[in-house]
Amino acid sequence: MNPELELSLGQPARARERASYGVLAAVCLAALMLPLTFVGVAVATPAIGRELGGSPLALSWTTNAFMLTFGSVLMAAGTLADEYGRKRLFSLGVALFGLSSLALVFVPSLLWLNLLRGVQGLAGAAALAGGSAALAQAFEGPARTRVFSLLGTTFGVGLAFGPILAGVLIEHSGWRGIFVSGALIGGLALGFGVPRMEESRDPEARGVDWPGTLSFTLALVLLTWGILLAPQSGWDSPWVLLLLVGALLALGLFIVVERRAFRPMLDLSLFRYPRFVGVQVLPIATCYCYVVLLILLPIRFIGVEGYSEIDAGILMMALSAPMLVVPFAAGWLNRWFSAGNLSSLGLLVAAGGLFWLSRIEPGQAAVERVWPLLVIGLGSGLPWGLMDGLSVSVVPKERAGMASGIFSTTRVAGEGIALALVVALLAGLLQHGLASLAPPGESLLAARQLAGGDLAASAGSLPTLSREGLLHIYSQAFSQLLQVLMVITLLAALVVRVALHEPRHPCQARD
Template identity: 60%
Template sequence: MQLSKPAPSQGAHLLTLAAVCLAALTMPLSFTGPALALTAIGRELGGSAQALTWVTNAFMLTFGGSLMAAGALADQYGRKRVFLLGVGLFSLSSLGLFLVGSLLWLDIWRAVQGLGAALSFASGLAALAQSFAGAARTRAFSLIGTTFGIGLAFGPLLCGLLIQALGWRAIFALAGLVGLLALGLAAYCMRESRDPQATGLDWPGALSFTLALSLLTYGALAAPERGWNSPLVIGLLLGSAAAFWLFVTLERRTARPMLDLSLFRYPRFVGVQCLAAAPAYAFVVLLVLLPLRLVAAEGVSEAEAGRVMLALSAPMLALPLCAAWLTRWFSAAALSAGGLLLCALGLWWLSRYPQLSALQQTLWPLLLIGVGISLPWGLMDGLAVSVVPKERAGMAAGIFSTTRVAGEGIALALVGALLAALLQQRLAAVSTVEPQTLAAAASQGALGKLSAAGELLPGLSPETLSLSYAAAFQRLLTVLSVLTVLSALVVALFLRGAGQAQPEETAAQPALDSACS
């Protein structure tokens, strides 16, 4: 008689959750830390401003371009195996970044780090989908959202202190140590799982999609600096469209495609992808544009700007977990749409203030935005894997994460272009320079380079330029508020009835309830 394999213990499930949370914590550290360190990196390794942007862009390019393939690999070859490979690659590249001696090798290691992050993140979410079910899964995924919140709220502050005390290399050492801890926990407790119906990786689909998304991401990253009419940007976007067309054509002819296009017939699946992109306009763009506004236009210190940003991100520390608790009484669709409406109200409220560094005035709208985004943030990862059979959770996690990362990159490019257009409109009323020069100045101003914009506008005082930038930013916040309202309506329409707490639980339910209480 063959004995059945014993089920994993409660402790094993919770340690798996801890390992995935630690891997998730490295994501915001990898986004915010290097961005803060660019000045220090430039002093030691040299390089132009454009070359230094690849410290950030190289990570985003490989991370966003590899997520879908990473999810498919996890379903095919095993979630634990791919998770260990990804976390190990991330930790190895962090060591390389700590020891690097040139800017070129730093960019190369950042690209490798992005690949490792994609492998670990997509496979980690898929592994959680196998370990938890029902309401337990909702709470488990809400902890992922809370982990992101901790990284977003305190990551910039911690990385700033490390750079000041130990140098910029310390931030990569920190990320590597967190990765090694996740690696050890996963190797000890995570159980292996894979899609039993997988017949092999759809390599043509994986390569064509990765090419398409990489070209799109590269084009979106290059557009704010080079302009949307740049031959390079146009060529990248056209190449991306051609690669996407090739991907869709290949997937329709493949028996076991990397992306099952028939899923887009189901409203809930479409709604999850809309939910993935919604925070980009409601929250993520503020994480990039608000510090530029505070430091460049209002002249506050980086430390003061950090205090303002903390008011925006502090609710993410606990409220994503509360969102999972609220699913006992409300559907995830209602909570997500309601949270986005709160964000929209906060954005409109914030647009009423011409000076955003006056924290005694802007504290409440910033907190309202943070509270609003925390509700969908704590639910959307769980929703992503709940709308497909759990055997294909890796594919679902890859699609969702790809939509989120690509949506953020595109949102930053589009919002940057809109801010430049609004600023150009304001400057046209106070300056008489040629339209071409005015457009160039507006593009520099939208990137936070007000001094460079002022050099192109002789006779225009810095105060007038700063006021014009602030007015354009206020109008931008109003537009973002409207976009967020529309996103909330789309999410409510497509996700009706999705994500309500289910009676199905796992053996880890009592322990998870205790951990979340």
């Protein structure tokens, strides 16, 4: 072939390749800001409570408001990206996230903070949906699997550095500095990543499935609200039962709507693929063995055990630092071992770390917590590095975008529900431990305060009980909670092992 002609034919291919990696750079930058603000707010919760006040329930919405809006509109945001342009929605989401982060710096009350956290969730959903859809179009085949695995690893990097960054910012500039960092990263994504993206859309897009979006959002809000209200009112409370039944009815309505829609937000036929179902278990499992600890442990370390924000952030690095290495190692090991085997092994390791951590009591040396936290992080990192790529590789190519949207929704909505359930369970275990030591009203209030990390307020509610007595009850309740999380993780490992079982690894089949 003529060298000049060959060169001219190669130029468009190289241009497309550069554009594809521009998309990857922009999306990964945006993927950093989401986990940084997620875990950063967890570390900052005690400081936020000291400055803005608020009940334990109100403070819990600093995280739940973000998770609810993020998880409930993620699939609808994917439809908007297909119709109006992936680059356009991604840019809008990143810009709105940055602006809401700046607004959070100036909030005068907890109510405004929670409202703006909800706006951040909407913006994060737009950014992630637009970015994921753009990646699915920019890469094909094995390259698509690799870039989605890299996207998941980027989330892990944000989670790894989030606690220590938050601790340093709180120590030197206050908790509002966390939101400044989110705005700066969003600005980098807009300034350096977005100009390198190319616009793409689905010419057959038919608009947002509003009935599906509204019914799904209603189900998620009612379920989370009911779970959060249960420790205060009791699981048999008429209000709690009404909220939970309403959530069930809204979920049923969502399923009916999606089955009848011409172009549904959620293609239920994907659940006919057993491996696709198995992949959805992975983010749920990591919610209970890893993500909830990113929220609960800083509250325990700072609010109950008296660590400074920086010391708590350093200690949390033992849990999150493996996310810098293990997901990459998982992708490398996947050349010889199946993703199902690696993921189930990782969950087994994480379950062992949870049991080990359950044996550590408040007051013991910090170094004794490092090793079980490392084990949990190492175990969680194996499925974490594989599940994003698996989400688009276990279904036909033409359904990769929908599969990615469902997986992201399962992950985010699952995190919100898991966090609400785990906090409710901890409050219930604490109330059970305090029941014999105080009247029901006082023990309920003290349990909620202690679950929220406010040891001083809990001690004030129970003046007859010593601080050491409260710590002992808290230690027992937290240990029982970790053992429940261990059981959930073990069950998930079994499901993943069965659903993602491969009789023979693809690499072996080629030999």
